[in-house]
Amino acid sequence: MTKTVDPRAASRVAIIARYGSEAAALLPCDRERTLRELTWHLVMPGNPETGPSLMGWRDGAAGTMPPEVRRDVSTAIRRPAAPDDAAAEAAYWTERAATREALDAGPLPVWVRARQAILEEVLGQPQVRTPPDPPPPVTLPAPAQADDAGRDHVEPTESDGDQEQDDDAGPDQAGQAKRTREEAREAVRALLGKDLTDREIARRVGVSPTTVAAVRKASA
DSSP states (O other): OOOOOOHHHHHHHHHHHHHSSHHHHHSOOHHHHHHHHHHGGGEEOOOTTTOOEETTBOSSOGGGSOHHHHHHHHHHSOOOSSHHHHHHHHHHHHHHHHHHHHTTOOSOOHHHHHHHHHHHHHHSSOOOOOOOOOOOOOOOOOOOOOOOTTOOOOOOOTTHHHHHHHHHHSOOTTSOSOOOHHHHHHHHHHHTTSOOOHHHHHHHHTSOHHHHHHHHHHHO
16 A cells, blocks of 8 residues: 655655754744844834734735835845846745644745745746756876885885996987986986985986986985
8 A cells, every 4th residue: 555645744854854843944044043143124014813913914926015115125135136036035935834834834024025026027928948058077087106205215226237237328318429327327326415316316317216326325
């Protein structure tokens, strides 16, 4: 047998889960408090059935408001200049109204209903908001190849002598004439105090990292 779920009960559960309690869900938000504070001088008491009004206005189009009400409700919170901004604020108040309805708390206060009327005037008519296109995918750069940073001191291998000879016999980085072994070692020694890794020095001088390590060890 299929169990029927009461939509109102489900809404109450979701609201309590979101706010923590019914009382917390019904607390006036910052916008409500601002509207109340800046229109309080316009509030006129009513009876339990009708509730208070703003100089006699309770519901209807913004054009039916007294000029003072229209002015203060429009300026208590900055009036949206663009339809999208007005639609976003209108959706916020619609959600607040639905929360109160689900909790049997009655309609929104008259100062909020007045704000809704102002927003409806800005929008002109209900508009369907189209979500913006998703942003293009971000292409991440390929991870850098592992360098031997942190491994500045590379111990020479058993074949280091042969490697040194091969390195020293080759041209330098600029493609100039061959260096002698001593000239290459002197160039390495000149770079040892410049906080460079063995591989960086080797690239600059045109020798192998093992040659740099051997010179570093001999100079220590």
